[in-house]
Amino acid sequence: xxxSTLKKGTDKKQATVVLDYDAAADAKSRxxxxxxxxxxxxxxxxxxxxxxLEPRVLVAPEAIPARTLRMLDKSVASLKKGKASAxxxxxxxxxx
Amino acid sequence: MPFKIRMGQPEMxxxxxxxxxxxxxxxxxxxxxxxxxxxxxxLGYLSIDPRHNSLVSHEISDLSRKHGIKIFQSYLENNTPxxxxxxxxxxxxxxxITILALEPHPEDKKRGAYERIKLSSxxxxxxxxxxxxxx
Numbered sequence: 001x002x003x004s005t006l007k008k009g010t011d012k013k014q015a016t017v018v019l020d021y022d023a024a025a026d027a028k029s030r031x032x033x034x035x036x037x038x039x040x041x042x043x044x045x046x047x048x049x050x051x052x053l054e055p056r057v058l059v060a061p062e063a064i065p066a067r068t069l070r071m072l073d074k075s076v077a078s079l080k081k082g083k084a085s086a087x088x089x090x091x092x093x094x095x096x
Numbered sequence: 097m098p099f100k101i102r103m104g105q106p107e108m109x110x111x112x113x114x115x116x117x118x119x120x121x122x123x124x125x126x127x128x129x130x131x132x133x134x135x136x137x138x139l140g141y142l143s144i145d146p147r148h149n150s151l152v153s154h155e156i157s158d159l160s161r162k163h164g165i166k167i168f169q170s171y172l173e174n175n176t177p178x179x180x181x182x183x184x185x186x187x188x189x190x191x192x193i194t195i196l197a198l199e200p201h202p203e204d205k206k207r208g209a210y211e212r213i214k215l216s217s218x219x220x221x222x223x224x225x226x227x228x229x230x231x
Contacts, residue, residue: 071108071196072167075105075194079188087192
């Protein structure tokens, strides 16, 4: 479920340089990424002072806890068979 | 016309029965009581108008694709995803809404919206540049 991804190293194509520039960090150590294609990055700081930014994408369904997903899966399976509980009566709880 | 609210079987139904019975007995702890009140309020809104503003109801397209039916999510607290949410779908009959799952935040170890963001790798060739090529 979610966004399928390739495992690291499965794509043989090499990355090519599409942009090359010098940048200065501002007073808060921030550097703007020019022409960034994604909003989220995984940042790796290397011992030689380099920073490696790897694009990431949001995967919404996995943000749902596994227990909740399991509950949902079972409920959907029952619903597809036309099974669900009897209608619940909320009036007693809403009046309190 | 108000919708009939049903609970998904088996887990959601047993969860609801457990919460409602213990609410009647007064044996819910503080967090559970808070959750139950929010849940009842949310279900009340849902039965009247599934698109009620405070529910922030929206379809979760990935779940809909996976299961082949439209699955929606509504918040238990206005614009506060961390407060808990319910997942629901229309059916099994016309005029029915079935609650498929409940995600309460007191049992969720991850708190805060930012922590909920899960990140997934994209193909290495698009993302990785040789770290040694730049100093």
